[in-house]
Amino acid sequence: MDFVTAADSDPPHFVGISVAAVLVALVVVLIVVAFGRHRKRIFTRPAIGIGCLVGLYLIVRGVAEFFIIDYHDPASYRDDWGGPSLLGVFAVHTGPGLVALIVAGYAIRRRLTNRAVSR
Template identity: 55%
Template sequence: MLTVVICVFLALVVCAVVSVFSPGYRRWMLKAVAVLVGGLLAVYLVARGITEFFIIDYSDPASYAQDWGGPHLLGVFAVHSGPGLIVLATAGYLVWRRARRRAAVRPSRDRRTVGE
């Protein structure tokens, strides 16, 4: 985990240095930083939501009563797995919308000439 944090920090430093010395790359670097940080946050939220199903002791309500969203199991899952579900639903919608746009823009290859 520490190596991931160090790598992200180094990437942010490199992006900052490049954007300072090259104003032409500033917009591209800001977008790269946003994608990097947002992607890492999304991966963390999805992984946290998945692992919550495996680390809870379902037979012992005291094991999750003090967690965020407790004392009820549904509240714990809503708080811990809900953001991951929102990330997955948003990603699915964006992929679906992009595929639909590409299909609408792509010209048809089934055109026939007048003489056929």
């Protein structure tokens, strides 16, 4: 009899690499659109939408990391990115969410300030 283990049900490594490549490409597009001299209005709205979705994902993932980790079992996070220390795991998994939260707060504040000034 063949038993299926958890390692057999994991997706292949190229899936994770593909997702990471797509996220990097989206970030590059967002940076080019945000800081380009000749911004086209047609790209601005989709870029903001994609940026909001990626930022929301990073924030939710960062918050979820606090509940996923078993603090009493170092073996549960030893092989994660940033491991073997708990601080490194939190830095890698929640750091991007914290950066996304700071950028979102800055963007909202800037938008509200610009709206108040234009009135």
